[in-house]
Amino acid sequence: xxxxxxxxxxxxxxxxxxxxxxxxxxxxxxxxxxxxxxxxxxxxxxxxxxxxxxxxxxxxxxxx
Numbered sequence: 001x002x003x004x005x006x007x008x009x010x011x012x013x014x015x016x017x018x019x020x021x022x023x024x025x026x027x028x029x030x031x032x033x034x035x036x037x038x039x040x041x042x043x044x045x046x047x048x049x050x051x052x053x054x055x056x057x058x059x060x061x062x063x064x
Contacts, residue, residue, distance in 0.1 A: 008036040008060075017063040018043075022056045030063060 011018060011033045020028040031043040041052045
């Protein structure tokens with residue numbers, strides 16, 4: 001099983017677009033993960049940078 005940090009690091013290095021979903025229903029359709037740690041994920045969106053708390057995230061999925 002892959003560790004969460006390994007998956008996030010590969011998404012950061014590859015700079016692939018992802019869909020981010022949060023617990024409150026907030027969704028970012030095309031984001032690029034710039035950095036991540038235990039408490040937050042920094043994503044680049046068409047509107048600029050957003051800092052998301054990891055406890056609020058439901059899923060991060062690669063765009064196809």
